[in-house]
Amino acid sequence: MDAIEGLKETLAYGCRVLAFAGQSDIIWGHVSCRLPGTDTFFMKAAYLGLEEASPENIITVDLEGNKIKGEAKIHSEVPIHSEILKMYPRVNCVVHTHPSNAVAFSSLGKELLPVGHEACLFESGLPIYSDTTDLIREKSRGYDLAKCLGDKNAVLMRNHGIVTVGTTVGEAVMTAIILEKACLLHLLAWQFGGPKFWTDPEEAKIKRVKIYGEPGSGKLDKAFDYYVRQVKIMEAKKEIK
Numbered sequence: 001m002d003a004i005e006g007l008k009e010t011l012a013y014g015c016r017v018l019a020f021a022g023q024s025d026i027i028w029g030h031v032s033c034r035l036p037g038t039d040t041f042f043m044k045a046a047y048l049g050l051e052e053a054s055p056e057n058i059i060t061v062d063l064e065g066n067k068i069k070g071e072a073k074i075h076s077e078v079p080i081h082s083e084i085l086k087m088y089p090r091v092n093c094v095v096h097t098h099p100s101n102a103v104a105f106s107s108l109g110k111e112l113l114p115v116g117h118e119a120c121l122f123e124s125g126l127p128i129y130s131d132t133t134d135l136i137r138e139k140s141r142g143y144d145l146a147k148c149l150g151d152k153n154a155v156l157m158r159n160h161g162i163v164t165v166g167t168t169v170g171e172a173v174m175t176a177i178i179l180e181k182a183c184l185l186h187l188l189a190w191q192f193g194g195p196k197f198w199t200d201p202e203e204a205k206i207k208r209v210k211i212y213g214e215p216g217s218g219k220l221d222k223a224f225d226y227y228v229r230q231v232k233i234m235e236a237k238k239e240i241k
């Protein structure tokens, strides 16, 4: 398998890992990754669940959001991906999902506090996109969302979902999984009056690097590899049945 086919397979695994981790929302939610050295990217196709993504149904899209290769349909929210990938050369992968805990948390208007380790990954700030709760179908909205992301690794889209980014598929996917858990822990604490204690900002900075590593360090990819192994085991069991 050459590097490009390998990337397609990794992207498909990225989608299936998100589904495995509970971020499937019927046929909604999508992941993309840049084709290195080009103005194009691979993207999950529309009308399929995240768990149905495979190298065969991945489509190729340009940075203007036009499908240039593939039989399957393109998601209408493609500007989320095209505008972020266009604006930030540091980003190679974009995830957009509607995970329940993050969406519920986004409605509270509260700051995400490091109740556990997870929110430390967002210690430098978690931007909130609140221009609209509607779909991001227009380039102008995609551009505003990309601006909102800035130099951060995630955006909470109020009453809608999340966007996470990474230098690799593994980083962006793991950032989505970790953000959802951070929101879950926060919601749990709020069921009992809200957190009384949390990690202080200095310690959160240290923990972010110690546990999750800097972008490009490969630490989050190791966690992603764990999830890929679990997905392979689950899929192998299904095949036997």
Ligand SMILES: [Zn+2]
Binding pocket: 029, 077, 096, 097, 098, 135, 160, 161
């Ligand atoms: Zn959406």
